Amino acid sequence: MAEAGIRDILVANQIVTPGKLDRAARLQTISETKFAIDSLVGLARAEAAAQRNSCQFEVLIEVDIGLGRCGVQTPEDAADLTRRILESPNLRFGGVQAYHGGTNYILDLVERERRVAHSDQVLAQMLAAVRAVCDVPRVSGAGTGNARHHLQDGLLTEIQAGSYVYSDTTYRQFEPDYRPALFVLATVLSRPVEGRLVLDAGRKSIGTEFGNPELADYPQFSEHRFSEEHLQFQVDGTFPLQVGDKVKVIPSHCCTTSNLHRRCYAIQDERVVEEWVIDAF
Numbered sequence: 001m002a003e004a005g006i007r008d009i010l011v012a013n014q015i016v017t018p019g020k021l022d023r024a025a026r027l028q029t030i031s032e033t034k035f036a037i038d039s040l041v042g043l044a045r046a047e048a049a050a051q052r053n054s055c056q057f058e059v060l061i062e063v064d065i066g067l068g069r070c071g072v073q074t075p076e077d078a079a080d081l082t083r084r085i086l087e088s089p090n091l092r093f094g095g096v097q098a099y100h101g102g103t104n105y106i107l108d109l110v111e112r113e114r115r116v117a118h119s120d121q122v123l124a125q126m127l128a129a130v131r132a133v134c135d136v137p138r139v140s141g142a143g144t145g146n147a148r149h150h151l152q153d154g155l156l157t158e159i160q161a162g163s164y165v166y167s168d169t170t171y172r173q174f175e176p177d178y179r180p181a182l183f184v185l186a187t188v189l190s191r192p193v194e195g196r197l198v199l200d201a202g203r204k205s206i207g208t209e210f211g212n213p214e215l216a217d218y219p220q221f222s223e224h225r226f227s228e229e230h231l232q233f234q235v236d237g238t239f240p241l242q243v244g245d246k247v248k249v250i251p252s253h254c255c256t257t258s259n260l261h262r263r264c265y266a267i268q269d270e271r272v273v274e275e276w277v278i279d280a281f
């Protein structure tokens with residue numbers, strides 16, 4: 001991304017190993033690459049890397065607003081970490097990161113709103129403690145399913161949603177306005193017996209931890225088996241494709257599908273208009 005000219009990048013995660021921190025330091029010459037920290041150990045490691053590379057890192061403190069993953073746990077710790085960043089000549093305070101992935105996937109909108117409001121209450125307490133120390137230039141968070149609810153609450157200044165670009169069969173249920181746009185183009189390998197369709201797109205080419213993929217143009221055929229190299233559907237006599245034909249498959253999770261491929265073809269009006277190289281895998 002930096003090499004492609006993006007000048008403001010937030011790695012929405014912790015960077016803690018010397019090799020990766022050195023890489024982040026090298027990026028500083030072409031792009032302001034920020035990342036999150038949530039511990040004094042992480043801070044010391046970032047500081048050491050910045051010193052070693054004679055640079056300064058802009059860092060955000062990550063606060064846990066209910067996801068139960070990374071992030072400081074209390075407003076006191078959030079304030080303390082902020083103070084320590086301000087004291088460091090090698091670090092700049094870039095703001096707060098707060099992400100709760102779990103509230104993206106709640107079907108009942110009222111319940112989703114209620115749960116996001118609750119996580120925003122936690123965030124408000126964290127922010128109050130940090131603001132008692134200094135201004136907060138950025139409050140970054142939210143995913144595709146909860147962004148609009150967080151925006152209503154008005155605490156975030158930056159949205160981290162990503163899946164909306166491609167969507168998938170999972171997000172389609174929660175945010176139907178974002179229609180699936182990422183397809184794995186599979187080939188019919190075999191139709192060995194009546195009703196069995198075998199494609200060459202198994203778990204090595206489609207992320208499956210959110211459930212089963214779907215045939216884009218034939219959603220009625222859902223019963224299937226899935227293995228390393230193969231995806232099978234139970235079809236009937238109306239299914240028109242034969243061995244060697246291509247068929248589009250919609251993954252259940254776009255994030256863990258796109259990283260399995262090296263190229264993505266952008267299609268408009270049934271024509272390939274661009275070819276994108278996937279560097280992040």
Ligand SMILES: Cc1ncc(COP(=O)(O)O)c(C=O)c1O
Pocket residue numbers: 012013099101104141142143144145160161162163164255
């Ligand atoms: C920290 C963080 N921000 C943003 C996102 C993007 O969320 P979504 O894919 O729901 O848009 C993720 C996804 O895992 C995440 O971990």
